[in-house]
Amino acid sequence: MFGNDNFVPLVLINLLGIAGIVVWHIQGGNRPTGRLIVQILFFTNMSLVLYLGGIAPHRPDGIYTQGPAALLSKSARILWWTHLAWTIIGFIQIYVRLNRKPREAHLIQDMAIAVIYLGVALSVIGFVFGMPVGTLVATSGVIAVIFGLALQNTLGDVFSGIALTLGRAYAIGDWVQLNDGTEGRVIETTWRSTNLLTVTNNVVVLPNSILAKQGVTNLSRPDETHLIALRVRIAATQRPRVVEEVMRSVLRASVRIVKDPPPVVALKAIDAIAIEVELQFRVDSVAIRTPAKNEIVDLLHDQCRASGLSLAMPAESLAFVPAPIGNQYLAESRPVSVTVP
Structure with a gap:
């Protein structure tokens, strides 16, 4: 449709991508359904323009390699990959809302979003800029090991929080009791900790790694009674x-x-x-x-x-005292006032 010249479709993709970002921000975070519709519409139109122009976003541009046209080509591919990520994330958020998942499900949702952004970032690096992704992953793996050793406690809390969320031991609003006697209502769960509101109106912050090691009794299940x-x-x-x-x-x-x-x-x-x-x-x-x-x-x-x-009287306050009978003593049980430690 556009012939062999990809300049026009690249311009259209850039315009659609920028317009989609503007409209996406105008929708606001309180309208997830509207945002998802906008993402689907703009992503579909961008994909259609790519198809009609014969442009493959998963391959580097072989026509425009220098000058403003090359910059335009790269920005168009980056915008397409970005809108792809936002569309997938929008579907995940709508799925969580429609299924009325508990609020702590945002841990899994955040993890999924992080994986999507990481995948898109690697795709842009490999497909748009033509860099060797394998070498980059190997290098980042070494860096990840170094950070992992330095952040052992933090990572322990993070993965313990994910395990507790997947196990569904409790939900926001449940009243729980720990083996050490701590009890309260779960008011918030984060990547690192779980917050309990106690009967004394205090907030107890428990690291997820410590919470995972303790026995937890959920007093709100199977019901609140x-x-x-x-x-x-x-x-x-x-x-x-x-x-x-x-x-x-x-x-x-x-x-x-x-x-x-x-x-x-x-x-x-x-x-x-x-x-x-x-x-x-x-x-x-x-x-x-x-x-x-x-x-x-x-x-x-x-x-x-x-x-x-x-x-x-309590059984602890009863004592055996001798009752005199003549010169003999008979043991009998009588309540007496004693101090019980």
Whole structure:
């Protein structure tokens, strides 16, 4: 269509490439779909002009090798490779948004974008400027080894973050607990660290390499509900059946706990002093476990008083003391006030 002279298609490709960059920036980052449409339209038109002009972007220009025409030829090929990279990246970003991937997926997305840009850069160096890519890769490999040794800890955090993201152990918004007792809600994940917001409203920054070595309990899966077990000792002055019914009335009166599945009253132990009961109930999320537990304790106090039940002393405060019988001593168990360390 354009004949043997490639000057006109090269000019058109440069104009389309520059116009595509301008329109791409005008669209803004808040309109990824619009940006992708612009990228596809301009990239398609540039590819069509290349095809009609008989220009191969994967081969150096054999016609214009010197002067302004050579510069025009190289810039046209660079713009085409750049728009190719942007089009592929646009499809990746749209795929992530449409599939509603978690926010931490930007780690994998950033890695994919880096690989695309690296591939395009090597293509431009090899196909546009005709430089030996193999030699460049070998040289850069030596440099990469040097940087890798110098940045071992940083690279460990990066790859640990990628492994945690691929494993999907947690997502943004999940409440997690570590083996060392640290717990909080995941608010951000970066290449190097994961940030947790604790109940004390502090942000704990955990390097990904340390997080990967610890056991992580995800308290938000399979759902946000959280089980709480509260043990209480009731003086053994009433039948266990009566104690159980009073404990059930406490759970029924609560407005902060989850009623489905229903809470459970478990009679754990009995001795001459007390009946040990465990109240098992769920709350909607870990964040409200303290208010819910406080409510149960308050209701427990009122219901025991209204039902004539007494709280028994903790087992740790019971001691065996000798009881005198004449000149003999008989060991008996009596509650005494002792200081428990």
